[in-house]
Amino acid sequence: MSQDEPSNHEHPKSEQADEIITPIDFTPHDSSADKFSFRPSPVKAAISFVLVCFALTAWFVLSAKSVFIDAQPLGSIVEMQSPTAIKIGPRYLVLAGEYDIFVSADGFYDLDTTITVGDAQAQTFQIQLLLLPGFLNVNSNIEAASVFIDGEEIGLTPLSQIELAAGEHDVQVRKDRYEPVQQLIEIEGRQQEQSLSVELLPAWANVSFSTSPAGAAVTVNGEEIGLTPLNAELLEGEHEVLIKLNAHKAWTENLSITARVDQSLPLIELEQADGLVLLQSTPSNAGVTLDGAYQGQTPLELTIAPGQSHELTFFLNGYEELRRNIQTQADEELALDVSLNPILSSVAILANPPDAELFINGEFRGSANQTVELLAASQIIEIRAEGFVPFTQAFISRPGLEQQLNVSLVTLEQERINNIQPMITSSNGQDLKLLYPGDFVMGASRRESGRQANESLRSISLTRAYYLSLTEVSNAQFKRFDPEHSSGVIDRISLSNNNQPVVEITWEQAALYCNWLSQQEGLPLFYNVQNGRVVDSNPNSSGYRLPTEAEWAWSARVESEDPTSLLKFPWGAALPPPPNHGNYADLSSASILGRVLINYNDSFVASAPVASFPPNANGFYDLGGNVAEWVHDYYGTAIQLGSNIEVNPYGPESGTYHVVRGSSWAHGSVTELRLSYRDYSNESRDDVGFRIARTLEP
Template sequence: TAQISIDNGTSIKLGQRYLMRTGSYQITLRNEGYHDTVTRLLVSEEQSQTHPFEMRKLPGIVSFDSADLVDARVRIDGVDIGQTPLLNVEVEPGEHQLSIVKDRYLDYGDTINIEGRSVEQSFSASLEQAWATVSLSTTPSGADVLVDGEIIGSTPLNAEIIQGQRDLVLKLAGHKAWQEDYDILAGEDFSVPLVELEPADGLLFIQSNPSAASVTIGGEFKGLTPLEVALAPGENHELTFFKNGYNSNSLSIQTQANEERDITVTLEPILMTVSVMAQPEDAELYVDGQFRGTANQTIELMAASQQIEIRKSGFISYSTEFTSRPGLEQVISVSLKSLEQARLEQIKPMIVSAAGQTLKLFYPGAFTMGASRREAGRRPNENLRDIKLERPFYLGVQEVTNSQYRLFNEEHSSGTLQGLTLDNEAQPVVRITWAQAALFCNWLSDQESLPHFYDVAGEDIVGFNPESTGYRLPTEAEWAWAARTDGSGNQLKYSWGSDLTPAENSGNFADVTARSYLGQILFDYDDGYLATAPVASFEANQYELYDMAGNVSEWVHDFYGAVGSVGGVEVDPLGPTEGQFHTIRGSSWAHGSVTELRLSFRDFGEEVRDDVGFRVARYLEE
């Protein structure tokens, strides 16, 4: 029963109860084995009141030991409180987790209940060993014993090894190390069978001249020099060295235990005679990057793969992997290409545009443009002009078709004529202005990332770049050269020859098919078409170009002008610098007169026509 002291007021004890006035009192509770409790009591006006109080127990007085072991660590609820023997330690009453630990012993753990109230209690733990005794012996003895890399003694040895997966190593100078993994179980002692340590290998450092030679030992490949190998001591080892292009070499080696030796082996090259012939004669010869003199010589080369180069400034170098072979007469014969020759060989004689047009490369020359005043049908604008075309150019083999043009402008229609369509895919595009043809050329350049030839402001062509290699319309001079010259210095009057009457299949002109529609026709010619025919329906001209006469007339690059002779040779002329009209060249399906059928006929225009189309051109990139 607790003793009760009441302060700050009057109270009368009546048996187990107290008579007290209303108010606040400080009371003190005391009881053996418990902490004193000081608290306040509030007495109300009720006649009978009960106030419970709970007192806290004092700690228990506890002692711990670990049987016949000392210095084991004692932990209560994970908190270290000392080491055994541990006497009269205050521990709070209640349930606790006890652990007692010591190196090389298994941990002890238990749940204990402390009574408290200064009651004395004691706990004793018997710790079990965490090792097994492992017996180790070697021949010869005296080897260091390592457990997980730490030396613990030398053989013979009875080693107490802590339980777990352990790495055991035995080392003795002059001998190979012995190693084994063991799963050690506490308390389960065992002996490792006698370990006979083998003599250590000798260490051989091998070099060769030349390096990178293959090395075999006893017929087994070991690697390439320089090389480090371990050899069993006291035995003869046969070493053989190989390298492509060299004679093999063999030797016998014996090493002692733990010995280190260096050897260097020289291999003799296998030399073969090779004849080298080259053009130009003063070209230079290099073998594996080393200069060996002029290329025209007989030279000794190793019977192995070597890099042969023949060089000369201004020429494309020749390079090859060459292997000379014993017993064969071998010759290297090379003719170097000049840089210019190589450049020309890279030039494509034919190209295909992004829209599918085939263009042919031409290297033109000098010719006379226009017609003599005595030529029947000549017009005043056909003055004779001396022209020299120096820049190579590509020219479309065919006229641009409706399908090709509609890749640029899908809404375009070439329309109809007399109930006949001019709008089939393979027919030449018509009813387009010169500017529309030029814009098509710029669009085509865009498809191939080429620079524009024509300068554009809004929808207007405001100039051109003569240095551009993008697509364009052919110049009038280029068109005339491709239509009239024959490559032998002669010039054609008509596409088929010198007489007015066209040969069969010469082209699509104003023929008997069109007599009900056209006023002037060729009565002795029938090409089968009233208006446009599919491109390339008739025979190609002397340069394998189609429809240079007939089918549709063609816009060319030049502004129109009645250009006269300039009194000298015009080089790559591009026409007048300005004008209202552009030049149109070539006859069409609507032409049947002497004037119009001649290849020197020049026309001009500004508006769209159903007998005018175009073909594309571009300069060669140089």
């Protein structure tokens, strides 16, 4: 296509493109030509007004609530102060909301209040008017009586125009010496006037008093009211009357008075007053009789009938009896002081030690060795000397007899010894016997049959007395310390019966039991315990403990005053044991033991109840036989007999094992049955128990 040819996108020119637009004048539209012309009609206006009123009335009637004001008393005037409230008969038509009302009635207080009308179609409001007060006049036959109304004092009679609220009131009229009057009165109110007349009655009676002689003072209830003859007004009730006249005895009486019932008492004859005598004696506390009747001890005041002679007698143990005659006048006061003559006797006192001192009735009299003059009455004689127990005795000397008092004082140490109990019982029921040991040789000679190497002879000196339990500790006693403990069984034979000795316990368990028992009795603990383990002991403690090996040996082997004569076996010097002597390895135990005593049968396969067999000469049971026993000592190599004497030995200070002494139901050999036999262990066994001990003096 050549450039001279027209494009297909070009529009052809309009033929009118060159026409010219010519302007013209604009004229606005005249709207006045379209207005509607209205002229109001009176008829139409009236109809419209009626329709509006009808609509409003219909709306009010449909929306209004019917309200009834129930006002009491009947006949009350009710005014609802609202221009929109319409009253129809007894009811009002009102819209919901608040309205002021005014209610009134004759004799009642006016009420001006507000009510709130809710959405309910018909509503009733209760209104109760309050009565106006009334007036009360109160008169009484006795002027100036106090008037109380409802407990409040109003004034004195006569009273008028007392304004009171309508209703019941409590009226009381009171006057001193008159009976009060109380009455309930109903006040009608409405400002009406009511009257109450009260008659007060006397609350007393006239009582006449006359005495011979006259002129006596009359006192009623502590207040003097006049002299006889006397006519007095006494109020109703009980009265204590006292009539007194100088030099005469007082007359007293309790009178019961009834109001308005007069009394005239008979003539009262007043008796002459007794005389008053003050009696004293040297010494004091002497007994006194008046005309043979006992009166008391000096110092003493006596009243005596006047105008006649009376006999006074003074007496006191150790003194001569004294008599005096006395006479007094009416209302006279006399004083009589007498001295009693002592009755003495001689008593020779001989005292030991020679430097002892004498005290009689607490008074120091010098050396006790003297002859003293004592009253013929009970005297407290005391003789004292340093380091000795004082002697005190009530002594009665006998006049005319030669008397002598011989006294030997006991030293404090001897008194302490005398007061020591030979037997004590622990709080767990164990009896312990006191032993006074001495010097002896512990162990066995090398030549003794059955002797072991650990039984070396040792010189022992026991200087402290000690208590040792008569029996081994039983299962029942140990279970009070450890309720869970069991002594076990052997070959189906129980070792845990209550009366059997406790076994299967370690040495430490036995020591802890001793401490527990000391705690029960407030004693110092013998064993020192740390973290539940015994670490050492306190030899100076008097608490419970295990016996030392030496104490055990003395108790078991020394049975006479000669400590060199020691038992070899529990029963004597040679085998076999006598029948029924103790519980050893016998024929009854042959089924469970390898070695037993031939021809001996104690009838117990294992342990027997404690004290089943006779005690030894010292009174202890089962020191040989039944169960072997833990003692306090650690086990160690014994010191050979020599010049060194062991005084109160407690054994080695430490060790791995503890000593076990005595034979048991499982022992039947010569070695084991000997009392010098020494065993040791650090474990519990079914044939090892223990007994307890205490040192008398630490």
